[in-house]
Amino acid sequence: MNHQKRLGEEKVSKLLLEFSVPAIIGMVVNTLYNIIDRMYIGHIPKVGNLALTGVGITLPIMTIILAFGMLVGIGTSAKISIKLGQNERESAENHLGNAFTLLLIISILISIIGLVFIDPLLNIFGASKDTFVYAKDYVQIIFMGTIFNMLSFGLNHSIRSDGSPKVAMGSMLIGAITNIVLDPIFIFALDMGVRGGAIATVISQIVSTIWILYYFTKGKSVLKIKKKYMILRKEVVLSIFAIGMSPFSMQIAQSIVQLIANNSLKTYGGDNAIGAMAIISSISMIFMMPVFGINQGSQPIIGFNYGAKKYKRAKMAVKYAVLAATTIVTIGFLAVELAPKMLISMFNSDPELVEMGVHGIRIFLMMLPVIGFQVVSSNFFQSIGKAKISMFLSLLRQVIILIPCMLILPKFKGLTGVWLSGAVADGLSALITAVIFIKTIRSLKDENGNEIEEGKIALETK
Numbered sequence: 001m002n003h004q005k006r007l008g009e010e011k012v013s014k015l016l017l018e019f020s021v022p023a024i025i026g027m028v029v030n031t032l033y034n035i036i037d038r039m040y041i042g043h044i045p046k047v048g049n050l051a052l053t054g055v056g057i058t059l060p061i062m063t064i065i066l067a068f069g070m071l072v073g074i075g076t077s078a079k080i081s082i083k084l085g086q087n088e089r090e091s092a093e094n095h096l097g098n099a100f101t102l103l104l105i106i107s108i109l110i111s112i113i114g115l116v117f118i119d120p121l122l123n124i125f126g127a128s129k130d131t132f133v134y135a136k137d138y139v140q141i142i143f144m145g146t147i148f149n150m151l152s153f154g155l156n157h158s159i160r161s162d163g164s165p166k167v168a169m170g171s172m173l174i175g176a177i178t179n180i181v182l183d184p185i186f187i188f189a190l191d192m193g194v195r196g197g198a199i200a201t202v203i204s205q206i207v208s209t210i211w212i213l214y215y216f217t218k219g220k221s222v223l224k225i226k227k228k229y230m231i232l233r234k235e236v237v238l239s240i241f242a243i244g245m246s247p248f249s250m251q252i253a254q255s256i257v258q259l260i261a262n263n264s265l266k267t268y269g270g271d272n273a274i275g276a277m278a279i280i281s282s283i284s285m286i287f288m289m290p291v292f293g294i295n296q297g298s299q300p301i302i303g304f305n306y307g308a309k310k311y312k313r314a315k316m317a318v319k320y321a322v323l324a325a326t327t328i329v330t331i332g333f334l335a336v337e338l339a340p341k342m343l344i345s346m347f348n349s350d351p352e353l354v355e356m357g358v359h360g361i362r363i364f365l366m367m368l369p370v371i372g373f374q375v376v377s378s379n380f381f382q383s384i385g386k387a388k389i390s391m392f393l394s395l396l397r398q399v400i401i402l403i404p405c406m407l408i409l410p411k412f413k414g415l416t417g418v419w420l421s422g423a424v425a426d427g428l429s430a431l432i433t434a435v436i437f438i439k440t441i442r443s444l445k446d447e448n449g450n451e452i453e454e455g456k457i458a459l460e461t462k
Helices: 003-009 012-042 048-057 059-085 089-116 118-124 132-144 146-161 165-189 193-217 234-307 311-338 340-345 351-364 368-383 387-400 402-413 415-443 454-459
Strands: none
Touching: 003 234, 012 048, 012 165, 012 193, 012 234, 012 311, 048 059, 048 132, 048 193, 048 234, 059 089, 059 132, 059 146, 059 234, 059 368, 089 118, 089 132, 089 146, 089 234, 118 132, 132 146, 132 193, 146 165, 146 193, 146 234, 165 193, 234 311, 234 340, 234 351, 234 368, 234 387, 234 402, 234 415, 311 340, 311 351, 311 368, 340 351, 351 415, 368 387, 368 415, 387 402, 387 415, 402 415
């Protein structure tokens, strides 16, 4: 059974498992790019606290780079899935070629702007005189390797839409494993400290990029990167940006939140508070990356079946995705509430930082069980091409609710107010998302134009 026929006919639960498991493994392992860096950096003798905080200060910058990767990568992936569902292969390859060119142009611009304005950027993002040098040492190398970061992350999404989830997982695994091996060598054995962690990260991204480019040029991919499709076309670029704008906006919003948070943390808790937030963010990533993996796995299934007007199958895919995501984040919630000290201590053993981190993580991730539903639901609208709704739901949690909370609550609750902001935003955004999602899902009709009864969805096997 060929790829397109499978997406439209094979058992939905089997497809979701097949597409999501490699994506989950890949995303979790890929998360180690940042987490392993922070673990090693946090244990650098004598300066671990300041070095970890320095890396924490660069998080908004790293998030901005990721945002542009998502703008092109996720937008292209969704369009490819829809075009393949409509049996328009040439259009799908056109989108892939344009995506390659866009990633090159954007990454070069980011590198130039970042290296020129690196000092004022770090000051804006909350660097103190004690942490500035560590932040600069790290992010300077990251800026130099932005092109490989963008290409590896941006094109990897399209591998999954091309029908090769295991290859997509492999590209993440090979990069992450390279990073894990090189980190202790560059940070400790070669005594390069923070710069060593950044160098290891860039080298691992180079390895991933080579793997992906080989797949799309000489590998067994259905779609190929071709010169004739690398010339940017306005309608193609706009269609990519239209869908990719939702995750892009969410990440840019997250960067703004990180900027506001860094400055609030610095005001109410000092450098250690920024370090604690860096740790909390890392732990949150461990549990959220599987959810993003489920999103990636479900996206081609939902997109293809929606494009083919098989709405019942699209509904089932999102239902299973919500159940799986909720299970994962609930396990994360239990780990955070029952063993916070153990989790924080993996990154740093300083008593003051650990105590601050334990208090913060229990509050900040209090609403973790509902985040899975909120994220998957936002992805559903993105997968079916409803970019405006997806963007609104994404921004709801990251901007519309969270930023006001970050600005207001600390004035009354101090450092606790910063931690509480995350929980309030997660809870309210999930509630609003539920109302919009349920209304939309009930309005979809099946292949024959008939309304689908909710009870029948649960009984479906295909």
